[in-house]
Amino acid sequence: MEKRTDFGSKIGAVLASAGSAVGLGNVWRFPTEVGNNGGAAFIFVYLLCIAVIGIPVMMSEFLIGRHTHTNTIHAFAKLAPGKWWRIEGIAGVFVAFMILSYYIVISGWTLFYLIQSVGGRLQADRDYSQVFTGFVSNPWMPILMGVIFMALTHVIIAKGVQSGIEKSSKLMMPLLLLIIGILVVCSFGMPGSREGLRFLLKPDFSKLTASVILSAVGQAFFSLSLAMGCLCTYASYFRQDTNLPKTAVGVSTIDTIVAILSGFIIFPAVFSVENVSVDAGPGLVFITLPSVFNIAFSHVPWLGYIFSGFFYLLLLLAALTSAMSLHESVTAYVLEAFHVSRKKAAIAVSVACMTLGVFCSLSFGVLGDVKLFGLNIFELFDFTASKIILPIGGIIICLFVGWYLDRKLVENELTNGGKLRFKLFRLYYFIIRYVAPLAIAAVFLRELLP
Numbered sequence: 001m002e003k004r005t006d007f008g009s010k011i012g013a014v015l016a017s018a019g020s021a022v023g024l025g026n027v028w029r030f031p032t033e034v035g036n037n038g039g040a041a042f043i044f045v046y047l048l049c050i051a052v053i054g055i056p057v058m059m060s061e062f063l064i065g066r067h068t069h070t071n072t073i074h075a076f077a078k079l080a081p082g083k084w085w086r087i088e089g090i091a092g093v094f095v096a097f098m099i100l101s102y103y104i105v106i107s108g109w110t111l112f113y114l115i116q117s118v119g120g121r122l123q124a125d126r127d128y129s130q131v132f133t134g135f136v137s138n139p140w141m142p143i144l145m146g147v148i149f150m151a152l153t154h155v156i157i158a159k160g161v162q163s164g165i166e167k168s169s170k171l172m173m174p175l176l177l178l179i180i181g182i183l184v185v186c187s188f189g190m191p192g193s194r195e196g197l198r199f200l201l202k203p204d205f206s207k208l209t210a211s212v213i214l215s216a217v218g219q220a221f222f223s224l225s226l227a228m229g230c231l232c233t234y235a236s237y238f239r240q241d242t243n244l245p246k247t248a249v250g251v252s253t254i255d256t257i258v259a260i261l262s263g264f265i266i267f268p269a270v271f272s273v274e275n276v277s278v279d280a281g282p283g284l285v286f287i288t289l290p291s292v293f294n295i296a297f298s299h300v301p302w303l304g305y306i307f308s309g310f311f312y313l314l315l316l317l318a319a320l321t322s323a324m325s326l327h328e329s330v331t332a333y334v335l336e337a338f339h340v341s342r343k344k345a346a347i348a349v350s351v352a353c354m355t356l357g358v359f360c361s362l363s364f365g366v367l368g369d370v371k372l373f374g375l376n377i378f379e380l381f382d383f384t385a386s387k388i389i390l391p392i393g394g395i396i397i398c399l400f401v402g403w404y405l406d407r408k409l410v411e412n413e414l415t416n417g418g419k420l421r422f423k424l425f426r427l428y429y430f431i432i433r434y435v436a437p438l439a440i441a442a443v444f445l446r447e448l449l450p
Contacts, residue, residue, distance in 0.1 A: 005161045006237045012166035013238055015173040018254040020230045023322030025223050027315055028285050030259040031266045033219045038207035039199040045213055049220035050252055053439055056431045057226050058248040060401040063413035065235025071332040072229035088396040092229030095389040096329040101356035102381045107319035108145030114312035122308050128290045137365040146357050153323045154350040158343050161237050176317045179310050183265045186307050192271030200263050218443040227393035230325035233332050244414055245422055391444035395437045402433035
């Protein structure tokens with residue numbers, strides 16, 4: 001087995017972890033949730049949930065990973081030998097494997113749309129609903145795009161922690177933030193920018209319902225890539241002098257900024273076009289927005305060409321940084337459990353995930369009639385991972401750190417053996433024992449119950 005290495009710098013650790021959290025959920029799902037739940041009022045609750053629930057749970061994953069310096073499965077086994085807590089580690093690696101398998105499919109879509117945009121085909125007067133449906137139901141093009149995306153992810157993971165993950169994160173995360181900045185500036189010049197900003201910044205608290213609040217809790221949890229084994233795995237590469245609370249706050253801040261700025265990009269464009277709803281749902285990115293960009297920039301076509309190209313490049317970068325962490329979560333286990341080289345472990349994971357990804361992709365076409373519980377293969381993977389395994393995993397992490405681990409061990413990890421001051425430890429401990437597991441349980445029950 002190859003020698004284990006750590007991140008070479010603190011900024012590398014932060015950017016890699018932020019890359020894990022920043023994904024399609026920020027650029028795609030967050031604006032969708034904002035549109036579906038009333039705008040600024042939802043964002044206000046979301047920010048509270050990030051601070052009160054997201055950051056404490058992230059810190060918990062960090063301390064498990066850094067304390068053990070091993071993959072997620074072995075981490076729980078090391079901290080609780082012979083106990084059933086090991087199941088949580090297994091679930092974390094398994095759900096990362098499952099999510100990556102269908103995440104490849106969506107990421108392949110972003111690659112296709114980037115190519116279409118660069119080629120000028122998204123600036124034409126087309127029926128984008130038919131374009132999307134025709135593409136995803138094609139038996140080979142989405143698979144080809146997925147294979148290319150997986151190849152990019154594989155190359156980075158095969159190079160290792162410092163030469164692959166850290167080096168790529170140092171390049172991609174600043175580039176991602178730069179692109180967001182450019183797009184936000186461009187969006188402020190759109191005719192509907194004022195209405196879009198009002199929707200995002202002026203809260204109407206009369207729209208707050210129990211459903212909206214639970215949606216905010218769920219988005220905060222999933223946006224930070226919690227309970228997927230990714231952050232725990234990345235933390236296992238942290239140096240001992242890493243400030244875990246500070247790193248969690250930094251990662252959460254970057255993740256939240258990306259999510260909110262994505263709203264600043266999308267909603268001014270949406271409000272610039274008549275008869276386009278802010279709650280367009282998941283089809284917003286691939287069906288609604290191409291048409292919106294085309295119409296909003298009809299007076300300056302070359303600007304629309306650049307805007308759409310940068311937007312889908314942003315999506316691709318966000319997808320890639322998250323896919324890296326999902327891949328590494330599984331690769332780290334294969335590498336350490338079976339004592340093989342990193343390259344062999346990465347190949348095994350890439351081939352296995354891509355194989356399942358083929359079936360997920362075909363579920364929109366030739367395998368569309370293959371269903372279980374009324375869900376096609378893609379939908380079944382998504383539902384099982386995001387609605388069942390992830391929330392249960394989040395609850396178990398809270399119970400493990402809050403009730404099973406020795407309080408002194410937890411405090412020592414978060415203060416680096418007393419070298420750092422963490423004045424909010426008592427509040428953190430209360431949240432991780434009571435508030436976070438109850439909030440996640442509420443979201444879990446809401447998603448399952450009719």
